[in-house]
Amino acid sequence: FAWFRVLLLSPILICTFGSNVPVGHLKVLGSHRPPSVIIDEFTVDTAPKPEEFYRDYVRHSKPAVFRGAVLESKAYKTWSDAYIREHYGDLEARIEGKKEKWDTIPAGETYLGRDTFRHFVDTYHNSSSYMVSELPEKMYGDVAVIPSVGACGLIGKRFVEIDIWWNGGGGKSVIHKDAYNQINCLYRGTKHWKLFEYKYEKWIYKHKELEDALGGFSEVNVDRVDLIKHRNFAKIPWSNLTIHEGDCLYLPKSYYHQVYSEGQNILAVSLLFSRFDDVNEIDMSDCNDETDYKALRPLSDFDVMWKWAGTGYMTMGWGDIEENYRNELRSYVGSVDKFTVKHWNQHHETLEGFDIPREKFPDLESRNFTKAFKAFDKNKDGILSVNEIDQSTWDEFRYYALQFEDYEPSNSYMFEYSLIPYERVLKLIKMVLKSQEKLTRQNWIKLYTKETKGTPHYANIVFDGLVGQDDVVICKKIT
Structure with a gap:
């Protein structure tokens, strides 16, 4: 009677496949269509020089994978749990739940959303904690910068922030985008990346945020993609990547992605660098015949705009000194004939967070905009010029940012107060x-x-x- 059962089932099958239910509806992310956007991959021997890398990838916001790029780094060779606990145990890091956006904030050794490396090493295998933090500067010497970025040229002089991502497996992100270009290198574990080009943002169903926000995330549920509610999402072609230990991924600014971590020890370090919006060429004048285009360099060889000591108030998420602070101040100072401390204070006192009480957040320094003004006023004539802004150092801009950046509770020991x-x-x-x-x-x-x-x-x-x-x-x- 097998033929009779087939006849009975056939109308059901036809009805199911002939319905208007989109392919991949209520299934895991990526079921809507096969991955079709190819990502270029390189080995240590075939990786592009910095000039090629910028011209062919950064300028066009085109991802690339560098296989085995940091296998010879100190971090890859030494960063066991025991090593990190012994050498960096007293340093601190920001922590959150493994499921981004929808998880609770876990408690660390003392504070909510903040842990010591020592306590994290002892507990991360049996907790929901996910270290998502600025990397303490003391660890820079172990981290490698790949030659395509750091051998020479301007990219290696534009590191904005260095982040560490570490969990005990099972970490899963929402679909989101980051503000800056980044080189994300995996030192432990395996990560599966799904990538979606920024040009398809209109179909991403981005969660409403401030108009000038450079980051952002999608409202699409990555475990059960509702293609009735989010019908246009099915139109998006995508890339599927698996990054292994020792590999690095170049992820362009604002490139949407979703990441799933596999294994019991997943540790990555991300080097965030400037967006370079609408910049066709960058300075490569220090690249020459003597440049070593194969050797890794330690991150400690480079200056980073926002370096964190591993304790105290964190600067995670702050702006690009060159593209944000310097350019914005140039524009503002240049718009006034004689820019005095009066104009300075009138502008900055309108900023959000100016009047946050220090009693509530004792790790917040008292604001002193006048002192910041004096740091920029090179000739001490009481008037700021565009030339003086151009001559100001990163240290002077760091002090300036401490005075006016919005207070972010998650960067603070006081996070619990806000939650x-x-x-x-x-x-x-x-x-x-x-x-x-x-x-x-x-x-x-x-x-x-x-x-x-x-x-x-x-x-x-x-x-x-x-x-x-x-x-x-x-x-x-x-x-």
């Missing part, structure tokens, strides 16, 4: 004071961490606010 509303903590305090005769510090810490997912560190701060250094509070004495 857990004051009203929620107050409600919890009132509840416990009404229901108990006395409250011990230990019980308060347990209650606070359970109800708010906060840390013992801030639970202690709240308790100190009630009774100082005492370990017991008599509830009726608190008003």
Whole structure:
């Protein structure tokens, strides 16, 4: 009776495939069509020189893969858990949940969203923590810069920020884009990348953000792509890449991508460099016959716009000193006949975050725009000129940025303050004071961490606010 069963099933099959349900609907990202955009790949021997790399790839926002590019680096050869714990254990890093955008912020050794390398090494295999952080400067000497970027030329002089990405496997991102060009090198594990060209952004279903935001992410669910709700997404051709240990990926600015990590130890370092918008040629005058186009160079040989010490307030996400701060100041100073400290203060006092109270965020330095003005005023005549802006150093711009950049809680030890509303903590305090005769510090810490997912560190701060250094509070004495 096999032929009879086939006849019965045939109409069902025809109906299913003949429906209007798009191919790949409610399936994992990439099921809508096979990958079709080919990405060029290089070996150490075939990699382009910096001039070719800029001309053929960076200028055209064209990705490229460098296979085995950092296999000879110190980081690749030495960065075991034990090595990192021993040599860099006291340094800190920013952490988040493995599932970008929809996960809770995990607690580190002391703070929410911040951990020590020592504690992270001890716990990351059994937690949801994902290190997404500026790389501490002390680790630069281990990290390699590939010759296509660092042998010579301007690219290696335009590193904006260095980031570390580290998790225990299973990390998964949303579809998103980053503001800067980057060289992303994988030192441990395997990463699967799906890439979507920026020119298809109109079909990406980008989440609404500020108009001038250079980053951004898609509202498409990468586990179950709804091609009824996001019908145009099915039109997007894409690339599928697997990056292995020792490989590097050039990811152009604003190039949409989704990443899945495979393995039990996934560690990558990303070198972010300037966007070079609408720049056809860049300075390559230091490239010559003596240049070694095969040798890796340590990152410690290069200056980076935003270098982080591995403790304190982080500068992650800050702007490009040349393309943002210097160009913007040139334009603003040049628009006024005699640009004095009065114009300076009038402009900067309108910026968001100018009046953030230091009492709430003690790791925020007091703003001193006048001092920043004086740093730029080379001849001390009280008037800023475009020429003085052009002559100013990166250190002077770093100080300037500290005065006016928006305060970002996730870069701070105070992240917990911004995540857990004051009203929620107050409600919890009132509840416990009404229901108990006395409250011990230990019980308060347990209650606070359970109800708010906060840390013992801030639970202690709240308790100190009630009774100082005492370990017991008599509830009726608190008003």
